[in-house]
Amino acid sequence: MTETVTKNFVIDFDSTFTSVEALDVLGSISLKDHPEKIERLKKIADVTDLAMSGELSFRESLNQRLQILDAKKEHLPILITMLNKLVSKSFKRNKAFLKEHADHVYILSNGFKEFIFPIVEKYGIKEENVHANTFVFDDLDNIVGFDEDNILSQSKGKPAKIEALKLQGEIHVIGDGYNDYEIRKEGKANRFYAFTENVSRENVVKNADHVAPSLDEILYHNKMEGALSYPKNRIKVLLLENIHENGVKIVKEEGYQIEIYPAGIDEEELCEKIKDVSILGIRSKTMVTKKVLEHANRLMAVGAFCIGTNQIDLTECTKRGIAVFNAPFSNTRSVVELAISEMIMLIRNLPDKIFSMHQGKWDKSAKGSFEIRGKKLGIIGYGNIGKQLSVLAEGLGMNVYYYDLDERLALGNATKCKSLKELLTKVDVVSLHVDGRKSNANVIGKKEFDYMKEGVVFMNLSRGHVVDIKELKKNIESGKIAGTAVDVFPEEPLSNAHEFVSELRGLPNVILTPHIGGSTLEAQENIAEFVPTKIIDYINTGTTTNSVNFPNLTLPILQDAHRFIHVHHNQPGVLANITNTLAKHDINVMGQYLKTNDTVGYVITDINKNYNKEAISDLRKINGTIKFRVLY
Missing domain, CATH: 3.40.50.720 (NAD(P)-binding Rossmann-like Domain)
Known part of the structure; x- marks a missing residue:
């Protein structure tokens, strides 16, 4: 029997746990009415970048930034309020994971504990697991420096701190800066994840064991259960024919991996491009034929950014369990x-x-x-x-x-x-x-x-x-x-x-x-907002409202459960087989939804989080199954 290895996750704070550098935000507060505000804020950002890329020693960068900040203790509650709103999206999504694994989740930061702990404690992270610098105040509560005896105020302080902690098990470091990579470089970590959800630094990315655009990717990579069943950055989207920038923005903000092509493409080229694509966005010129769909190994949805869908083989899409969405009213x-x-x-x-x-x-x-x-x-x-x-x-x-x-x-x-x-x-x-x-x-x-x-x-x-x-x-x-x-x-x-x-x-x-x-700009904006929203709803919740070829089903938001999505040929006995399979594995059903059209049936089943994973294999084997996926 294989022994389970403990995994410790050591997480940076600035631009990782939060989407910003906290001292930059503190500067916007402390220098609000300062006559040199713009110049000083730029200087702070420049110094931060030099330190994060390894071009300036951390202690020197810290000294320079604190001198420029002109900050006081009274500014910290304002900073904390602002940072609470700026926690990275994937960390917000995976709050449950952080709480569940609190014993093995650590914050290791060159920032300051005075504002870090009030943020991370809401995510279940223990105070004794938060390691950071501390401010030094004068008698008037001005921030005048930092504790220079703290190992984290020194160059290569992070590797030294990890060594001092003597953590048992594997150490996985998650960060966006060169000083995070140094932990791995010095041999004090098993793996370094370059976290790029907020910022991507070339010299950090090139040295990473794995590039992680989100925490979801890290959990998936470690086969650990997170808020998403599949990391959004692994979902490939191909957008053709100059889709309006609003539509591109919506898809990007969702975290998908996007390829944009300005024109329509012919059948042969699309057959090649579509092989690993999960979502295809087109307008009227691109023909989505049966031959194209035969090459679409991972395609889940097609978005027609127009009214018509005659350029899409709807029959073949339906047979393959591919949902098609259009914009019937937008233009x-x-x-x-x-x-x-x-x-x-x-x-x-x-x-x-x-x-x-x-x-x-x-x-x-x-x-x-x-x-x-x-x-x-x-x-x-x-x-x-x-x-x-x-x-x-x-x-x-x-x-x-x-x-x-x-x-x-x-x-x-x-x-x-x-x-x-x-x-x-x-x-x-x-x-x-x-x-x-x-x-x-x-x-x-x-x-x-x-x-x-x-x-x-x-x-x-x-x-x-x-x-x-x-x-x-x-x-x-x-x-x-x-x-x-x-x-x-x-x-x-x-x-x-x-x-x-x-x-x-x-x-x-x-x-x-x-x-x-x-x-028209108005029509293209309307279409660009309507179609991606419907596709994202389908990917995230299974909702098929406004689908051209799937039974239309509006589903509630998933709450503390897993959702099984089963697309099958419209034939007798499938729902009974699904129910029997769930019963066979003692799975408690919290909600079930079914709708059919002439071609396919669409069954959604919400279940308790704890279930026998063998059930998934059995559900995929049910006669008539076209596609099956799990959401959580």
Whole structure:
């Protein structure tokens, strides 16, 4: 039988346990009204960096900083209040671990115990396990120095202190500075973790046994149970097609490992890039095909930072237990405003007039120019965009007609048409707002153009493949279509660097836009905030609200339990097998949730923290299982 080895975790305080250097914060307090505040704070930061990188002796750096600080005892309670709010996120998350292992958790700092212990004691760390310097005060409670007899005030004080402590078992040092690495360098520790959650120093990282972007990574590396079942820094995210910076920021703040690519990529390249990716973020150009998904060994979720999902093989994603999320409402207003503006431009024949002006031709005439008031607008596809367009167009005085395959309630005074033919024969303006399903290919072709009135305005801001482009061109050239706006195309360039090729180029009174219906800052910001939030909720809690292909399930926040997430083919007996497996291992169920769709079932089970780990293996073996994971 293998004997369990005791592991002692020796943790630095500044920029490790907290996200800041405490003396820098103390300076912002003590120098608040000082005329040289900016210069002094910069000097403190510079001296700190020199010490942390090993370029300045610690004692000299400490002396310099205390002289610059001009601090008093009365400043310390303010400092403590501020530092309480600045504890590193992963330490906050793992408070339970720190308390549970309090006998073997140590704080070893070149900082000062007067402010360190009040912070760490709330995390269960014992006072006798906190080793740091102490201040020296004068009669007026000014901080005038430090205890120079304290071993931690000296260069290489940390290795010397570790030696003096005579800890039994392995010693694992966690820190961000060179003086933390010195413990390992001097042979006084078994392992040094370069902690990079708050700051990454090159000469510290290169000497580390292991780089740890969070405490979660350290616990996972040691096979010890923390707040997360899997460190977030190990979750790889691939973001393509210039995802808005707000979305990138949200993902980064969550602690994921991110790769950003500015354009769409083709199938072969994506097959290579996606192999170890857990989360994929795309817009409209990147095709997530069955072949791509066959190479996606770790993929858990796909985020479409747009409305449509026809660029994603949803059936294959569902079969593989990959949840897909999009932003069905976030850019609705932007698309509608573009449709309204283009409608007005076309009915006034503005594209040709604008072009003529740039050629130096002055063509002041009302010929072929009309108001939209009183005109009949036909909306094909009465979803979120179609409905909002209906309301705004009616507000401008248009008479609105709509057609949709699904039963849709009319808004305002809009009139529902029983057939596409009925709509096309009535209206002056046709605006397409259908989804990207394959059955919508060429929904507007020769027959449909024949139904339209002479002089009609035709607009497609939905999907490229829903219009027969050759027939559209013929009707523009014949003059039957008086004006055209197209924002989406059957084939689109992968990036701005590629040429746009289309038969519609150069035709009269035609507006061609590069798939920018939803490309406003407001829409992109909304999408960038909506999609990552839904994916993060799914990864962290299992919640599938707003998933395109998974049963939608909103789950409570996990409280003092473990959560089993089981995705399976929708077949009889799976839930019973899950329940029997849990009972077989005497696992107490605290809550269970089930939802299915035509393809998959989604079972969430919250259980007590103590359970036989063999249960996980048995749950994975249940017939019909697609994916299984544990959250805690």
